[in-house]
Every structure is written in structure tokens, then in C-alpha cells.
Amino acid sequence: MNVEMVNPFLVSLMNVLSTMAQVEAIMNKPTLKQGDRATGDVTGFIGLTSTNIKGSLAITFTESAIIQIASQMLGEVFEIIDESVIDAVGEITNMVSGGAKKILSEKGYKFNMAIPSVISGKDHIITHNTKGAIVLVPFETQAGSLFVEVCFEG
Amino acid sequence: MNVEMVNPFLVSLMNVLSTMAQVEAIMNKPTLKQGDRATGDVTGFIGLTSTNIKGSLAITFTESAIIQIASQMLGEVFEIIDESVIDAVGEITNMVSGGAKKILSEKGYKFNMAIPSVISGKDHIITHNTKGAIVLVPFETQAGSLFVEVCFEG
Numbered sequence: 001m002n003v004e005m006v007n008p009f010l011v012s013l014m015n016v017l018s019t020m021a022q023v024e025a026i027m028n029k030p031t032l033k034q035g036d037r038a039t040g041d042v043t044g045f046i047g048l049t050s051t052n053i054k055g056s057l058a059i060t061f062t063e064s065a066i067i068q069i070a071s072q073m074l075g076e077v078f079e080i081i082d083e084s085v086i087d088a089v090g091e092i093t094n095m096v097s098g099g100a101k102k103i104l105s106e107k108g109y110k111f112n113m114a115i116p117s118v119i120s121g122k123d124h125i126i127t128h129n130t131k132g133a134i135v136l137v138p139f140e141t142q143a144g145s146l147f148v149e150v151c152f153e154g
Numbered sequence: 155m156n157v158e159m160v161n162p163f164l165v166s167l168m169n170v171l172s173t174m175a176q177v178e179a180i181m182n183k184p185t186l187k188q189g190d191r192a193t194g195d196v197t198g199f200i201g202l203t204s205t206n207i208k209g210s211l212a213i214t215f216t217e218s219a220i221i222q223i224a225s226q227m228l229g230e231v232f233e234i235i236d237e238s239v240i241d242a243v244g245e246i247t248n249m250v251s252g253g254a255k256k257i258l259s260e261k262g263y264k265f266n267m268a269i270p271s272v273i274s275g276k277d278h279i280i281t282h283n284t285k286g287a288i289v290l291v292p293f294e295t296q297a298g299s300l301f302v303e304v305c306f307e308g
Contacts, residue, residue, distance in 0.1 A: 044283075047201015047210065047268025056201065056269045090283030114201025114268055115210045115305055116283040124275025129198075129244030132269070151269055 004107060006030075006135050006150050009057055012099030013148055016092055017141070021073040025139040025146065032133055037125050038147035042066050042081050044093030045126070047114035048101075048152075055111070055152040057097055058126045061089065061144075068143030081120055089118045158261060160184075160289050160304045163211055166253030167302060170246055171295070175227040179300065182292040191279050192290060192301035196220050196235050198247030199280070201268035202255075202306075209265070209306040211251055212280045215243065215298075222297030235274055243272045 010027060017023040040060035048055040061069070067078050070088040078085050093116040101111050119126070128134050132153035139146045164181060171177040194214035202209040215223070221232050224242040232239050247270040255265050273280070282288050286307035293300050 043273070045199065045271065047203070049201070049203045049266035049268050051266070054266065054268050056271055058271065086281050087283070090281070094283065112203035112205070112208065112266065114203050114208050115286070115307055117199065117210055117212065118281045118283060119197070119273050119278055120281070121275045121278025124273055124278045127240050127244070127272045127274070129241070129248065129270040129272060153269055 005104065005109065005152055008100040008103035009096060009148060009150050010137060012096045012103065013059065013139070015099060016095045017069065020092070020095070021069045023069050023072060023141050023143070025141050028138040028140065030135050030137040032135060034134060037127060038136060038149055039123050039125050040147065041120065041122055042086065042089050043119045043124065043126055044089040044116060045119060046093050046097045046116040048097065048111045049114070050109065050111050053109070053152055053154040055150065056128060057093070057100070058149040059089075059093055059096065060126065060147045060149070062146065065141055065144035065146050069141070086118045086120055090116050093118070159258065159263065159306055162254040162257035163250060163302060163304050164291060166250045166257065167213065167293070169253060170249045171223065174246070174249070175223045177223050177226060177295050177297070179293040179295050182294065184289050184291040186287055186289060188288060191281060192303055193277050193279050194301065195274065195276055195278075196240065196243050197273045197278065197280055198243040198270060199273060200247050200251045200270040202251065202265045203268070204263065204265050207263070207306055207308045209304070210282060211247070211254070212303040213247055213250065214280065214301045214303070216300065219295055219298035219300050223295070240272045240274055244270050247272070
């Protein structure tokens with residue numbers, strides 16, 4: 001896996017948050033260590049496949065971050081992670097992977113996207129079952145933290 | 155989506171639990187309602203794609219069920235959901251989707267599998283972001299409950 005395949009997800013996330021929710025996300029240093037795992041309250045998750053590469057993308061939000069993002073995105077004040085907030089996470093995940101898919105396609109990598117899912121539950125942890133590298137990228141927003149994890153194998 | 159595409163996952167799960175962990179899982183009535191969602195302590199998750207169909211599989215275990223399954227699978231007594239148990243969930247998810255993929259392929263449905271992931275965290279919930287039907291199938295084992303969710307779209 002190389003930076004060329006990870007960057008489209010990071011660029012796409014910053015675009016989606018900025019245009020859909022007027023939230024500017026500041027990227028912190030990416031890490032590659034397998035032991036580093038995102039902990040958060042709600043995660044958007046999607047699988048990606050091509051004929052010879054498999055991958056996955058997880059976007060994990062703290063409660064405070066997603067509540068502000070969803071409120072600004074939907075023009076409605078949310079106080080808990082309810083069904084509308086969960087739907088917003090699914091939509092963000094879809095848009096981020098769709099945007100990344102388009103950039104990757106222009107670079108010659110053609111992927112199919114699986115059905116996105118949203119995991120909710122206080123302080124859950126996602127563990128990717130792969131021998132490939134996992135890139136964990138923390139982001140800060142004015143409302144709190146979020147984390148992107150991208151892995152590819154094959 | 156039809157039963158022909160869901161049954162391979164159920165058959166494959168029962169095979170994997172029986173052969174790898176000597177655990178017999180009894181299938182309860184599947185439901186199709188979108189509001190019914192599995193709640194559990196650890197979930198194995200994998201995305202599936204083909205050129206025109208996308209899908210996902212989630213296997214959600216209660217803590218008591220996965221601790222007994224992992225203990226019998228690995229021949230070691232576990233008391234909490236630790237890294238070895240999480241790895242076992244990833245392996246089970248891989249084997250179940252690999253088995254289902256093989257059966258589906260014989261029926262003419264060719265899928266690519268994404269990287270499996272494992273979500274851990276007390277009482278988390280998985281929500282599939284799809285307009286397609288979601289099949290939720292509860293299973294009982296001597297150690298507790300587990301749930302399979304399969305969805306396809308396209």
C-alpha cells in the first residue's frame with residue numbers, strides 16, 4: 001500500500017466535511033502501527049474490492065464531533081446519537097468513499113464499494129483483520145476528534 | 155435479494171462453528187424488518203462486492219457466546235474478549251464468508267471479499283446503510299446468542 005492510495009480518502013473526507021457541514025478538519029500525523037486503534041462512539045464503515053486488491057475504510061467519531069457535524073449538515077440541533085445522526089454517518093461514509101473511488105479511478109485503481117454500515121456504541125474499537133498495513137489518521141475539528149483508518153491488502 | 159443468496163451464509167456459519175469449535179448453533183426465525191438490529195459485544199464484519207451487486211455480512215456475538223466458542227476453537231480458556239478472541243472472530247468471519255462465497259460461486263454469483271474487521275464494545279449496534287432488505291437471523295448456542303445480518307443491494 002502506498003500514500004497514493006490513502007490520500008484520496010483523506011482529501012475526500014476534508015472535502016465532504018467542509019462542503020456538507022462547514023466543518024474544517026485538521027489532519028494530524030498518520031501512524032502505521034498495528035496496535036494503534038481508533039476508539040470512538042460511532043463509526044462509518046465500508047469495504048472496497050477490486051479484482052486483486054481488498055480494502056476497508058472506517059471513520060470513527062467521538063460523540064461531540066458527530067453531533068456538531070450532523071447538526072450543521074442537517075440544519076437541526078441534535079443532542080444524542082439518534083437515527084438521524086446514524087444516517088448522517090452512513091451518508092458521510094458513502095460520500096467519502098465515493099469521492100475517493102473517483103480519485104483512485106483516475107489513477108487507474110478501479111474499486112467496487114460494499115454496503116456502508118454504521119456501528120454505534122460508547123467507546124467501541126475496530127480491529128482490521130489484515131496482514132497488510134493499517135493507516136490511522138487522527139483529525140481535529142472545532143467540535144472534537146475523529147479518526148480515519150484505511151487498509152488495503154493484495 | 156432472495157433466500158438463495160442468504161442461505162449460504164447460514165449454512166457456512168453452522169459448518170464453521172461445528173467443525174472449528176464443536177458448537178452446534180440452532181437457527182431461529184429470520185426477520186426482514188429494518189428496525190430489528192442485532193445488539194452484542196463483538197461483531198465480525200465483511201463487505202462483499204460483484205460487478206453489479208454489493209453486500210455485507212455481520213456476525214454479532216454476545217460475550218458469553220464468543221468466549222465459549224473461542225475457548226473451544228483455540229483450546230484455551232478465555233474470560234474476557236481479549237486480542238485472541240478478537241482474532242478468532244476475524245477468522246470465523248473470514249471462514250464463513252469464504253464458505254458462502256464458494257457456494258454462491260457454484261450458483262453463478264461471483265463475489266469479491268473486502269478485509270474483515272472486528273468491532274468490540276459492550277452492547278454496540280450495527281446499522282446497514284442500504285435501501286435493500288436486511289435479513290437478521292438469530293442463532294442460539296449452548297453458550298448464548300449470536301446474530302447474523304446479511305444485506306445485498308443492486
